[in-house]
Amino acid sequence: MLAGLLHLHSALRYVILILVLISIFQAFTAGNKPYTAGNKKINLFTLISAHIQLLLGLVLYFTSDWVNFSQMSNPVYRYWNVEHISMMVLAIVLITIGYSKAKKAIDDKAKHRAIYTFYTIAVVIIFLGILTMKGRNLWWN
Ligand code: HEM
Numbered sequence: 001m002l003a004g005l006l007h008l009h010s011a012l013r014y015v016i017l018i019l020v021l022i023s024i025f026q027a028f029t030a031g032n033k034p035y036t037a038g039n040k041k042i043n044l045f046t047l048i049s050a051h052i053q054l055l056l057g058l059v060l061y062f063t064s065d066w067v068n069f070s071q072m073s074n075p076v077y078r079y080w081n082v083e084h085i086s087m088m089v090l091a092i093v094l095i096t097i098g099y100s101k102a103k104k105a106i107d108d109k110a111k112h113r114a115i116y117t118f119y120t121i122a123v124v125i126i127f128l129g130i131l132t133m134k135g136r137n138l139w140w141n
Contacts, residue, residue, distance in 0.1 A: 002063055009056040013130065016053060019046040020095070020123045027115035035102070035111040043115055047099045050092045050122075061085060066135060079134040087129035094122040 023046045026039055061067055064080065071077035098118025102111040 002060070005056055005059055006064075009053065009060060012049060012053050012056065013126075016046065016049045017123070017126065019049055020119050020126070022046075024116050024119050024123065027112040027119070030108075030112040032109060035108040039112075039115075040102075043099055043102065043119075046119065047095055050095045054089070054092050057085070057088060076134045079132070083132070084129060087125050091122040091125040091129070094118045094125070098122070 019042065023043045026042065030039070066077065066080040068077050069081055072081060095118065098114050101114035101118065105111045105114055
């Protein structure tokens with residue numbers, strides 16, 4: 001069951017990355033074009049996938065052997081105790097803010113700008129979180 005959740009969490013990263021990149025691309029290339037229902041739908045799917053990832057992550061956080069606060073001096077455990085959750089929660093918060101700013105903005109240009117600004121910062125943080133990932137299958141294990 002937990003192994004299944006971990007696989008799901010692991011695979012969902014690709015879904016989020018693809019969706020967030022599509023959201024950014026369409027917002028960035030929109031220029032003066034309207035914020036269409038299609039744009040909104042992709043941005044919403046990005047938001048939903050990020051929130052599902054948060055829920056899966058929370059379950060893993062309270063069950064994983066890699067989250068262990070008696071091992072804070074070990075960089076592998078510290079990554080899972082603190083760094084992964086902080087970076088990923090921050091990225092998900094930014095996606096949420098970007099989506100709601102786009103929703104509230106009056107003109108379409110501001111809607112697109114809210115998406116590409118917040119989603120771009122979020123995807124950079126997610127990439128950093130993945131690139132600095134520590135754990136099994138890495139040379140120090
Ligand atoms: C966009 C957000 C996130 C992405 C892209 C992401 C990505 C990943 C990836 C790729 C793994 C490694 C999976 C594997 O080893 O097969 C992982 C593991 C993990 N994630 Fe996330 N994650 C995200 C958010 C979160 C959040 C918000 C939390 C906590 C609330 C969390 C908690 C964990 C934990 C505890 C593990 C380690 C589980 C284990 O190896 O036992 N993740 N995550």
